[in-house]
Amino acid sequence: MTKSKKEYHSTTSRRDFMKMLGVGAGAVGLGAAGVSAGGFKDLDEMMASPLAERHLPFWVKEVDEPTVKIDWDNFEMFPGPEGTLFNPASWENPKDYFDIYNRNIASTKKNVQDNVPGLSLKDRALADANCWGWGGRSGADLSAPWAGADVKANPQWEHPTMYYTPEDYGVPKHEGTPEENSRMLRTAGRIMGAADMGFVKLDEKTKKLLWGKITFENVEKGYAEPEKNKFVLPDKDLWAVCSVIPQSLWMQQYTERMSWASSNTMSYSRANIYANRLSVFLRGLGYQAYGGNTESIGRLVGFGVMSGMGEYGRAGILVSPQYGTNIRTVLVTITDMPMAVTKPIDAGIAKFCQACKKCGEMCPSGAISMEEKPFWGGDAAWQAKGIKGWYMDSKKCYDFMLGGEPDCSRCQTVCPFTKYDEAVLHDLIRISIAKAPALDSAIRKMDDVFGYGKEPDTKKTPWEIDPMDIPLYGLDNSRS
Template identity: 70%
Template sequence: MTKYHSTVGRRDFMKMLGMGAAGAATLGGATKAFADLDEMMDSPYAERNLPWWVKEVDEPTIEIDWDNMEVFPGPHKTLFNPMSWENPQDWMDIRDNNIASTTEKVRNNEPGYSLRDRALADANCWGWGTNTALQPSWTGPDVQANPDWEHPTMFYTPKDFGVPAHKGTPEENSRMLRVAGRVLGAADMGFVKLDERTKKLLYGNLRFENVERGYDPKDGTFVLPDKDLWVVCAVIPQSLWMAQHTDRMSWAAANTAAYSRANIYSNRINVFLRGLGYQFYGGGTAAIGRSVGFGIMSGMGEYGRAGILVSPQWGTNIRTVHLTVTDMPLAETKPIDAGILEFCKTCKKCAEMCPSGAIPTADEPWWGRKTLASQRLQGLVPRC
């Protein structure tokens, strides 16, 4: 018997056509100006707005063996860090070869590698990594006073104003954070509460202590307070047009431009949470844990054959799901079933086109643990 996913009824189908109240307002062409954040929270922009064929489910469509899942040690153990290689010189050699190849193509003025293309790609790197002061720290951007400025702080807290921290129900807070996140640079947003299962998606260099506030002990680890915490999962897509334009330079521009926007968003959302009187932790795009795992648990997409998150709105064209930890109570968003996992079982185009053959071609998801790649993933199933 064929198992169909995410069936939709007549009412939902009519809503998809725009015949609901929100759709009617949109079809009418009237644009309403928002007076404040309360009005934005009352608008459709605070809703998830999932495509009509997507439904929320209690568990992800990909089975996760939480009992056997091991915590990944952290970003310092990825392939991007030469010290995680058995022979760090191999990493150096590959880097040098890439630089030499790119340099030759720039000198030859090859399409997509011209000096102008290279300059565009470099410009879009600004704000990503450690190349600028925009790199977010574990406790957010520097918000301390500049002695040359008239005001005592650059960004204010409730204490500065002499008022209590913002109070709202988890549902109200989620709506508020979703519309604020979209203003600050996120395309979509979901929320996961840290519990016995989801803490396994955090990197191994994060630890919990019985403290009021988390901190960075400057020893390669990061400390979170042992209290109720939520992870804000923000989707940062990249330009599909730029990614498809050439084989390298415009792809790099799309890639790094999205990372830059993620870092800018990170600073902004941290300042927003701070301004409401809540804690925030996270920093850059590799600071918290597995973006694919949290993306699945928050309903931002489903697990795909290539081991990456697949969104019903943006497909695989997601650069990252940016993660921020906060103590603001939030209403969790559930995993989704958009039929993506079932589609991946039969499509296989990514596996057929993969030059190295790294993507499995079996019909069913693969829970491999014998290869070097799967050992690096420390038991996250399957390759999420």
């Protein structure tokens, strides 16, 4: 389904914007001065562009020689990292190394045992979580084992107490009220990479959101036998920690597919790193963690809905009031740490989806249902019954996306809830959608009139942007 190529986004950078703002008369003429389009033919051409230069502040000058004196004639090559002080073999007396090593263990243990603020069990657990994957020397694998990250410190290369458990420290596991635990996890989650977090207690209903192959046994710790496709959880009180992993809206403003350079799959990569960190954090507090990657637990949109991270939308994906549909996944980790549950939400989103249909209209594969009202479905083999929602024709989506047109995220990008969050106007619109559904159709029309979610100008390319104007990891900081 080909659509007309209309203006989508200007590539005016924030730096250009500020320059223009500074030229007084100020704002007038602002939009007219977009940076000229026209991509580079190859990497050489791009490198030859003035934009490839590094832009330093005026008070920083480039010099031919560094400010540290180097005697290149007598400069020795260093043998390698094994020659550094981190390797006891490089010490004249290795015992000196292990004295320091053991002092570190003793002082770290004492701080944890004395619950010193900033150096307590939860602080150590978070530090270990953030160290996950460091140097690849800890048996770290991007996709963690199902029953939690299997990590241990290399005594010669990493902090001696890295990946200690409460048992190793000689302290009881972390104890807090469910509310305190939830608060603590949300704090750690934001640092480790979750945009938002919710918690669902596993009960007779919510257990149905798990994969059917997951079973419960009367064991102290769950386990997996992947070769038998057997995944076991302990039959005790368990909670699902639901973490929202956002994807880059900034990256999606480019190219026809609106998912330039795999902003969507890049988020899966971040999600797996996050899953390991969360797993290490829970382990460091003395609790169990199950999941390990983005595919190992069950119906992630379902957990997202039940934990109040968003509502079930027309495209069959989660729609968050803050992030719209621009969420790559709700990563679910099962734990035995007691959590205060978060309830489902109603922000008028499902109602709005009835009037909007923008994702359906813009879907290049025609996979998204255009039925006005939600319906009972789930007749296809890859679907499950039990939801009165909009069932999409996933086969069409799959066929389009993997049949030579990779990385489509158009339904997510065009959703009226998917916005940068600089303009206060967006909040007023969200309030209106929640409180005055009679205006839903008008809001959808205005969304079009204002130019949101139009197809991108394919001539524009991110390679022309000043690299320092690109948000880190591509994640815009207006909403995170």
